[in-house]
Amino acid sequence: MNRKKNFVWPLLVLPGVLFVTVFMLIPLFSLCLTSFFPDQTFSLSSYFSLFKDQYFQQTFVRSIRLSLLSTFMCALLGFPSAYYISKYSRHKGMMMAFAVFPMFTSPVVRSFSWMVILGKRGIVNNFLVWSGLFAKPQDLLYNEFSMTVGFVQLFLPQMILALIGVMDNIPDDLTLAAGNLGATRIGSFIHVIFPLSISGLVTGSVLVFTGCMTAYTTPQLLGGTDTRVLATMVYQYAMSLRDWTQASVVAVVMIVCTMAISSIFNSMSRKINPMA
């Protein structure tokens, strides 16, 4: 078949492009417009005043810190699991189903279950008191700890899936070769598996980081009044204060941050594996 002269194939992409343009790109553009033209004239004043606001500064730093921490935790927990599932598991399909299973329940339900688990009379506190580690139940809910736990549980499957996808493509001969050349299992993981999985780690990290930055339910339900993040802030501005300009300014800041950090992930990966 001569694909070069065929004008029909490119049309296949059209519905998707139209959808994204109408419902994503145009709204995004108008969002930016709103933030740069607060009073019908171009001005960066909304941005200046926002960044001067101490409350915003705290929220901004907290958002990024929590997202980075959750991303790091997901990588830390996801890497060994993905490695095991991809290279050693005999029941790969089942293991993957288990890994993905949490994605079948809604974030709301999952947040509520964390409330039960981490509450004053939850099993974690019961255990801490029973074991004698603490005399009385601890505050495990409505703080950054519970938010991080929620984020990690929410996004770990995406990290694992992204990693398995890449690890499956690493030929077993490479680990055998590393072992044959004197590398221990840990050595071949560090020198071969890890650098070759970097592209998956980046994909997973971008997914997790973006997810954490934009998640609304989890921080709303598991966070407290003094642990607001950017996503809840946007909601606050838009719905409670009806300040659409300020809401769009925060939204633009979120988008820019997410993109910036994603590209930092990418360039870090290129340092470790220049061929990825």
Added chain:
Amino acid sequence: MALLELKNITAGYDQNIILKDFNISVEKGEFVSLLGSSGCGKTTCLRLIAGFADPMNGQILFNGKDYTGVPLHKRNFGFVFQSYALFPHLTVFDNVAFGLKMRKMDKETIRREVLDMLKVVDLEGFENRYPREMSGGQRQRVALARALVIKPDLLMFDEPLSNLDAKLRVKMRVEIRKLQQKLGFTAIYVTHDQEECFAISDKVAIMNKGVIEQMDTPSEIYNKPKTEFIARFVGFENFFDLTRTGSCAFKAANGAEIVTGSDHASHSCKGCIRPGDVSVHAAGADVVNAIEGRVMVSTFLGQHNQLNVMTDIGEFVVSTDQTQVFPVGETVTLSLAANKIILID
């Protein structure tokens, strides 16, 4: 004492036994090839020696020490993979240096050894390339350098040339042999290519269904195959039953007298001969070891013609000179060269 010895090895997975009671021994400095069709167990054998898999039963002895449970990274064996298995994220230099780094050698020594080895395999100046920027033959040499630089006690090759084109294959096998003679390493080489294996090895072990049928020097195997399988493998196409009547004297199934160059111990045996060692004469010719037959098929093969001749003792494949023309259906007399007849059980 042999350098490497496999004793009564049984290997496989689940119900699928690939090697059963397998034995082989390799002397220091030898170049031994395992030759056989796919699925005969030759690669499994190599992987057991390398430690990539464990045998279900039996022992692997190296220098008299039991290596059966030794993890792969503690065996100082080199391995050249069919896929080369070069690390795609590392440069040629770092690929070759990998084994030395794992041995925690200092940077200066590593640098010197790697550059020396790249010189040996004729890849000077390629240190900073990545594997994907190189041709198949070059990658092959990187793989070789990477395996050699650790000064392995034993070097294994798993069909290392099968991904190269025919010309390069011949060139590389000569280079591998040259290197082996220069550096004196002990090598085990797995291949399914008979010519390659005969060209490169001191000894060839021909494998069939998980056992070694014969292990000998290439010329010994070529000239004195011990079983019908080996004989067929090295180009014998004509097989016939014989009954011994005296020293080097036999009778074929149709009663024809057959004299041979060598003798055989048992009363009944099998004779075999290559197509090129049978000459074709006009019917009734007075020749040694004469067998009458009728030409069934005549095939033009360039340098010579191939005739399929039906005789009382079976169909014979013979090659004749281009000038000799025997029409299909004609009766001819075949003469089997006495000293070219090989006797097998």
